[in-house]
Amino acid sequence: xxxxxxxxxxxxxxxxxxxxxxxxxxxxxxxxxxxxxxxxxxxxxxxxxxxxxxxxxxxxxxxxxxxxxxxxxxxxxxxxxxxxxxxxxxxxxxxxxxxxxxxxxxxxxxxxxxxxxxxxxxxxxxxxxxxxxxxxxxxxxxxxxxxxxxxxxxxxxxxxxxxxxxxxxxxxxxxxxxxxxxxxxxxxxxxxxxxxxxxxxxxxxxxxxxxxxxxxxxxxxxxxxxxxxxxxxxxxxxxxxxxxxxxxxxxxxxxxxxxxxxxxxxxxxxxxxxxxxxxxxxxxxxxxxxxxxxxxxxxxxxxxxxxxxxxxxxxxxxxxxxxxxxxxxxxxxxxxxxxxxxxxxxxxxxxxxxxxxxxxxxxxxxxxxxxxxxxxxxxxxxxxxxxxxxxxxxxx
Amino acid sequence: xxxxxxxxxxxxxxxxxxxxxxxxxxxxxxxxxxxxxxxxxxxxxxxxxxxxxxxxxxxxxxxxxxxxxxxxxxxxxxxxxxxxxxxxxxxxxxxxxxxxxxxxxxxxxxxxxxxxxxxxxxxxxxxxxxxxxxxxxxxxxxxxxxxxxxxxxxxxxxxxxxxxxxxxxxxxxxxxxxxxxxxxxxxxxxxxxxxxxxxxxxxxxxxxxxxxxxxxxxxxxxxxxxxxxxxxxxxxxxxxxxxxxxxxxxxxxxxxxxxxxxxxxxxxxxxxxxxxxxxxxxxxxxxxxxxxxxxxxxxxxxxxxxxxxxxxxxxxxxxxxxxxxxxxxxxxxxxxxxxxxxxxxxxxxxxxxxxxxxxxxxxxxxxxxxxxxxxxxxxxxxxxxxxxxxxxxxxxxxxxxxxxxxxxxxxxxxxxxxxxxxxx
Numbered sequence: 001x002x003x004x005x006x007x008x009x010x011x012x013x014x015x016x017x018x019x020x021x022x023x024x025x026x027x028x029x030x031x032x033x034x035x036x037x038x039x040x041x042x043x044x045x046x047x048x049x050x051x052x053x054x055x056x057x058x059x060x061x062x063x064x065x066x067x068x069x070x071x072x073x074x075x076x077x078x079x080x081x082x083x084x085x086x087x088x089x090x091x092x093x094x095x096x097x098x099x100x101x102x103x104x105x106x107x108x109x110x111x112x113x114x115x116x117x118x119x120x121x122x123x124x125x126x127x128x129x130x131x132x133x134x135x136x137x138x139x140x141x142x143x144x145x146x147x148x149x150x151x152x153x154x155x156x157x158x159x160x161x162x163x164x165x166x167x168x169x170x171x172x173x174x175x176x177x178x179x180x181x182x183x184x185x186x187x188x189x190x191x192x193x194x195x196x197x198x199x200x201x202x203x204x205x206x207x208x209x210x211x212x213x214x215x216x217x218x219x220x221x222x223x224x225x226x227x228x229x230x231x232x233x234x235x236x237x238x239x240x241x242x243x244x245x246x247x248x249x250x251x252x253x254x255x256x257x258x259x260x261x262x263x264x265x266x267x268x269x270x271x272x273x274x275x276x277x278x279x280x281x282x283x284x285x286x287x288x289x290x291x292x293x294x295x296x297x298x299x300x301x302x303x304x305x306x307x308x309x310x311x312x313x314x315x316x317x318x319x320x321x322x323x324x325x326x327x328x329x330x331x332x333x334x335x336x337x338x339x340x341x342x343x344x345x346x347x348x349x350x351x352x353x354x355x356x357x358x359x360x361x362x363x364x365x366x367x368x369x370x371x372x373x374x375x376x377x378x379x380x381x382x383x384x385x386x387x388x389x390x391x392x393x394x395x396x
Numbered sequence: 397x398x399x400x401x402x403x404x405x406x407x408x409x410x411x412x413x414x415x416x417x418x419x420x421x422x423x424x425x426x427x428x429x430x431x432x433x434x435x436x437x438x439x440x441x442x443x444x445x446x447x448x449x450x451x452x453x454x455x456x457x458x459x460x461x462x463x464x465x466x467x468x469x470x471x472x473x474x475x476x477x478x479x480x481x482x483x484x485x486x487x488x489x490x491x492x493x494x495x496x497x498x499x500x501x502x503x504x505x506x507x508x509x510x511x512x513x514x515x516x517x518x519x520x521x522x523x524x525x526x527x528x529x530x531x532x533x534x535x536x537x538x539x540x541x542x543x544x545x546x547x548x549x550x551x552x553x554x555x556x557x558x559x560x561x562x563x564x565x566x567x568x569x570x571x572x573x574x575x576x577x578x579x580x581x582x583x584x585x586x587x588x589x590x591x592x593x594x595x596x597x598x599x600x601x602x603x604x605x606x607x608x609x610x611x612x613x614x615x616x617x618x619x620x621x622x623x624x625x626x627x628x629x630x631x632x633x634x635x636x637x638x639x640x641x642x643x644x645x646x647x648x649x650x651x652x653x654x655x656x657x658x659x660x661x662x663x664x665x666x667x668x669x670x671x672x673x674x675x676x677x678x679x680x681x682x683x684x685x686x687x688x689x690x691x692x693x694x695x696x697x698x699x700x701x702x703x704x705x706x707x708x709x710x711x712x713x714x715x716x717x718x719x720x721x722x723x724x725x726x727x728x729x730x731x732x733x734x735x736x737x738x739x740x741x742x743x744x745x746x747x748x749x750x751x752x753x754x755x756x757x758x759x760x761x762x763x764x765x766x767x768x769x770x771x772x773x774x775x776x777x778x779x780x781x782x783x784x785x786x787x788x789x790x791x792x793x794x795x796x797x798x799x800x801x802x803x804x805x806x807x808x809x810x811x812x813x814x815x816x817x818x819x820x
Contacts (some may be wrong), residue, residue: 028446049599074607203446238741239510
């Protein structure tokens with residue numbers, strides 16, 4: 001506990017954590033499981049090109065999500081790129097600017113220009129209203145983003161997209177295992193893309209998958225991904241390499257086996273943060289919205305500088321000093337980033353809600369590297385920094 | 397494995413027993429030592445660092461740079477995306493064409509198109525089976541953004557000659573050196589030519605890293621740019637300074653590639669003994685000639701390439717149909733040539749007579765650690781049998797299908813003539 005401003009590492013005190021605590025799930029199978037998986041692959045001599053583990057993974061993902069097709073890929077970014085090719089998207093695609101840069105880069109790689117819309121300041125998700133406000137000539141599709149273990153207003157967006165006759169896609173990189181009233185995320189819109197990056201609850205080190213009930217689209221995606229794993233040859237604009245290897249497949253299968261344990265561990269940590277942070281003035285924990293069950297993959301807070309006494313950036317640097325590797329996702333907003341700021345100069349100053357969030361939002365650690373007790377210590381630091389805000393401000 | 401074929405009906409393509417189960421492919425399929433993979437894995441496992449330029453990836457980059465004698469190495473999730481990003485970076489601004497041989501990796505046109513460029517296919521030299529300085533220079537014009545040279549599967553292209561064309565024309569040279577990772581060209585190590593060279597660590601390549609690729613270069617600025625591009629253009633926290641995607645290599649793939657590199661000298665020795673076996677057994681077999689390695693250079697002896705002469709009573713594709721049905725998954729060599737592919741993206745080329753001819757003549761034979769010396773003898777026995785009974789085989793094949801047989805990388809055909817899981 002920091003009893004005085006001078007106890008903080010930034011003021012010369014001892015850091016709370018002696019080794020850095022990262023943001024990011026970073027779960028991994030037990031060594032014994034890893035070892036037997038690697039030996040199994042080498043025994044089988046089947047390393048990639050749609051091997052038995054990846055085939056098993058795809059069936060299990062289909063069953064888990066409740067979707068007709070799960071097409072695994074090298075990573076989530078290439079998943080979105082494949083989707084753009086599979087749908088033969090042209091012109092522009094509407095996406096929220098408050099997302100990881102990869103959402104926009106994947107479409108740009110496919111030659112589709114992102115058009116940015118605002119998000120709801122409370123949930124951080126795009127809405128039918130923000131979509132409608134940003135719609136412009138040439139938009140041929142819309143890709144909503146499910147953030148922070150929550151979900152966008154899916155029925156509302158589906159109704160809006162239908163009324164505009166636009167295909168609706170979801171970047172669900174954050175949303176594996178998330179459950180809505182209607183069922184698991186992964187079944188909505190024309191298709192959804194998950195990330196299995198190491199920082200996600202479901203890890204393949206790198207990896208991802210595209211889920212869709214549209215068999216024709218799924219087959220185009222398989223034909224675009226590689227020559228292997230095709231069920232029926234179909235003409236596609238390009239065939240690239242977006243395969244998942246057997247090593248990635250093995251880690252993903254182990255992640256799926258372990259998903260409930262991970263989710264409940266995350267939940268304990270999330271609960272610990274909530275009980276302590278919600279009483280700190282100027283701190284708002286963003287709850288996963290529109291879901292009956294979250295994956296609790298993220299702990300996202302907003303700092304209101306006036307009430308809290310310190311800016312988000314000041315708190316960020318204080319916590320970094322304490323060994324807490326907090327992150328400022330998403331900063332800068334995609335619309336202010338290379339090359340989109342120059343591609344779409346008319347939007348640089350047009351997204352005030354997104355700009356405000358980029359200055360207020362911060363992610364705290366959650367996942368394999370910490371316990372609920374660690375979360376309490378981190379929440380304690382946030383609380384103590386508020387109590388000593390005035391003194392800490394003058395030390396900035 | 398079944399014994400020698402006595403009658404035509406003993407051939408699997410006509411309903412006889414299959415010779416190889418599991419099938420034998422053309423990939424090298426070096427099996428890394430699991431103990432070594434696990435030992436390298438411990439490094440990332442203990443640090444919980446599974447990707448994003450992790451410790452094992454950096455070890456691999458340092459090792460590969462040293463191996464090739466280059467200053468810098470950048471790994472990627474695959475050679476496809478490594479080359480695609482390097483094209484974007486190296487292409488002369490305002491120009492659209494990338495010159496590459498029509499006789500090379502079947503997805504090269506796609507790689508170029510994925511970088512937003514147009515492939516301009518050049519012809520190859522009948523002696524090297526690769527593009528030459530002359531065939532390349534003939535394709536350089538005002539719209540040429542990049543020369544993308546490619547080494548053939550046996551020996552090297554004239555990399556020095558391509559460097560000269562690059563200097564003369566001012567068009568940068570990138571080399572696809574996937575098939576020549578181990579080689580030297582005129583005594584100079586592959587990896588030191590042009591602006592940069594690209595390699596694969598796909599499981600079927602000399603260095604097995606599941607999936608992956610890398611680029612080596614002496615150009616530090618280029619290496620830094622490529623590192624940014626493979627990781628979303630993010631140089632450090634909260635900054636995005638260049639075009640980027642996700643093309644990062646994960647730590648398991650890096651660990652496996654390191655384990656494969658450890659055992660490479662022994663693999664090359666085994667490759668050589670397999671090559672010697674093919675060489676001895678095919679010696680004097682008229683109409684089927686082994687393409688020999690230039691042993692005055694360093695070579696991995698990995699690929700086994702055989703030319704099918706016109707004097708045989710069966711065509712190259714008919715031989716392939718018979719072999720593939722037996723589970724000996726020989727493949728046509730770069731066939732059809734890239735300019736003959738139907739694509740949705742634009743391609744440009746003039747007449748390419750040599751590439752067309754060669755794409756009909758050669759086949760790659762099963763190789764790598766999956767092939768014992770006995771397996772090689774069995775495959776060559778099959779070739780003897782096919783050659784002796786070629787006329788009958790041909791008429792029976794034609795009678796049965798009534799169609800010309802194609803054995804390119806058509807997935808439908810793969811399922812028809814072999815197991816759908818033929819190429820691991």
